[in-house]
Amino acid sequence: MSLPHALLTSLSERAGSGSELARRFDKSIGYFWHATHQQIYRELARLEQAGWIESLPAETGRGRKRAYRVLPAGVAELKRWIAETEGPRPLRDALMVRLRAEAAVGPAGLQEEMKRHLALHEERLALYRSYETRDFATGADTRARQLHYLLLKGGIAMEEQAIEMAREAIRILES
Amino acid sequence: MSLPHALLTSLSERAGSGSELARRFDKSIGYFWHATHQQIYRELARLEQAGWIESLPAETGRGRKRAYRVLPAGVAELKRWIAETEGPRPLRDALMVRLRAEAAVGPAGLQEEMKRHLALHEERLALYRSYETRDFATGADTRARQLHYLLLKGGIAMEEQAIEMAREAIRILES
DNA sequence: ACAACCATGTAAGTAGTTACATGATTTA
DNA sequence: TAAATCATGTAACTACTTACATGGTTGT
Numbered sequence: 232m233s234l235p236h237a238l239l240t241s242l243s244e245r246a247g248s249g250s251e252l253a254r255r256f257d258k259s260i261g262y263f264w265h266a267t268h269q270q271i272y273r274e275l276a277r278l279e280q281a282g283w284i285e286s287l288p289a290e291t292g293r294g295r296k297r298a299y300r301v302l303p304a305g306v307a308e309l310k311r312w313i314a315e316t317e318g319p320r321p322l323r324d325a326l327m328v329r330l331r332a333e334a335a336v337g338p339a340g341l342q343e344e345m346k347r348h349l350a351l352h353e354e355r356l357a358l359y360r361s362y363e364t365r366d367f368a369t370g371a372d373t374r375a376r377q378l379h380y381l382l383l384k385g386g387i388a389m390e391e392q393a394i395e396m397a398r399e400a401i402r403i404l405e406s
Numbered sequence: 407m408s409l410p411h412a413l414l415t416s417l418s419e420r421a422g423s424g425s426e427l428a429r430r431f432d433k434s435i436g437y438f439w440h441a442t443h444q445q446i447y448r449e450l451a452r453l454e455q456a457g458w459i460e461s462l463p464a465e466t467g468r469g470r471k472r473a474y475r476v477l478p479a480g481v482a483e484l485k486r487w488i489a490e491t492e493g494p495r496p497l498r499d500a501l502m503v504r505l506r507a508e509a510a511v512g513p514a515g516l517q518e519e520m521k522r523h524l525a526l527h528e529e530r531l532a533l534y535r536s537y538e539t540r541d542f543a544t545g546a547d548t549r550a551r552q553l554h555y556l557l558l559k560g561g562i563a564m565e566e567q568a569i570e571m572a573r574e575a576i577r578i579l580e581s
Numbered sequence: 582a583c584a585a586c587c588a589t590g591t592a593a594g595t596a597g598t599t600a601c602a603t604g605a606t607t608t609a
Numbered sequence: 610t611a612a613a614t615c616a617t618g619t620a621a622c623t624a625c626t627t628a629c630a631t632g633g634t635t636g637t
Contacts (some may be wrong), residue, residue, distance in 0.1 A: 232624070233500040240507040250588050262501050265496035268624065272589060274578040296588065313507050313514040320527055321597095322497050325408040325492060327438035327557060332488050334553035336481050341489040351494055356489050377578045378509035378610095382502060385571050394559050394569060403552045407596065425616050445597065447617060470605065471616065496625095587634070596636070598623070 234274050235283075237264045239309045242284060246300040249275055262359075262386040275299060283308055301379060330400060342404045349397040356390040359383060409449050410458075412439045414476060414484045417459060421475040424450055437534075437561040442483060450474060458483055464515060507568045524572040531565040 242259050252275075260363040261296055266274075278284045283305030287298045301309075316362070326348060333341045363383060371380040416430050424445060425451075426441040430436070441449075447448070453459045458480030462473045476484075508516045537558060546555040 233498070233503045240503065240510050243510040260503070260506065262502070263499045263506075264496060265499055267626070285495060309507055309511050310514040313504050313512065313516055315521060316522060317500060317518055319523060320501070321409070321440035322438055323440060324438040325494050326495070327560065328408045328412045328435070329488050330414065330553055330557060331412060331435065331438075332418075332484055334550040335415050335418040336484050337488065339485040341488055343411045344489060344491055347491060348494060372579065374464060375509040376421070378505055378575075379570070381574055382505060385502065385567075387569050388571070390565050392560075395557070396563070399556055400553075403549065403556060406549075442598070583614075596625075608613075
């Protein structure tokens, strides 16, 4: 489970509140890890409990923004976790299962769904490309920026592959 | 949730027992959907309950192989599900989170883990390529075979991308 | 001061994981 | 025939999702 460490990472980059983190998860970190706001709030409470982060102001209860900051123990934990070994991610891609089902019992009208996904991936690719232009037009100098650029390029490659796959699937399904 | 439909798909291709399905999930269907044997047995019971599959022989309890076959209602359900619309998969790739964490608080020794993953992906790519040679050396004639080939090529492309990414990451981490 | 929205949170349910157990079948 | 392995299953737990609630803040 990487959610706590994804949060620690994001908070190391910059302190912030739950809602800010949720927004970041819809962007940068979210290329590779997804989380809903409920998960985020719950996990923030645990991280604070564990002494890895602290909340800065206003304990006035609900409706009040509460910013969190990483503590040294949190950074230590994150460093420990980085080098941990782990099996490669179990995949779960429903669209690919649908393609296989279509091969087994189809045709069953999968084209429309594939086209919808194609459009979504094209949109996302355009977004990533705009980040690339905005942030890395002049290349990446520092080590941290090289790694960030690598992640962005990984995201771009994934979208390109999804697009390629969707186009080919549509070609077959419509033939 | 696609597990029941992944099982229906696999059983449409060929009837089989829980353990056989578990083995298939470590292979073909498993390129894109992972499941443990516990999930599979539980889900098979539900599918039978729902009237989508039936178990063939030997209700003699444990230790006895029990083969399942898809019923017409199961095929109908699968066809219905194929065309269902769904948002694109939420990603969860811990290794990418580690890379980002390394950028934030590293260096923390991520190279070794990246090398391990590189080797795993290379191994898996070789396996997929052997399937390609074995099953599609002469291309794909029928629609179903075209779709199966597409899925295999998707798997190959994913592994190639993971390898490319790991190599580049190692280059940066060691510089 | 009222409506709309925002940030935080609770509750309940589902999916997936880990650890272990039991009865058959195969093998040494 | 005892040991090892295989097929099925149970139990407990953790992660994730969906639906909803509550108190502040902002805009009119």
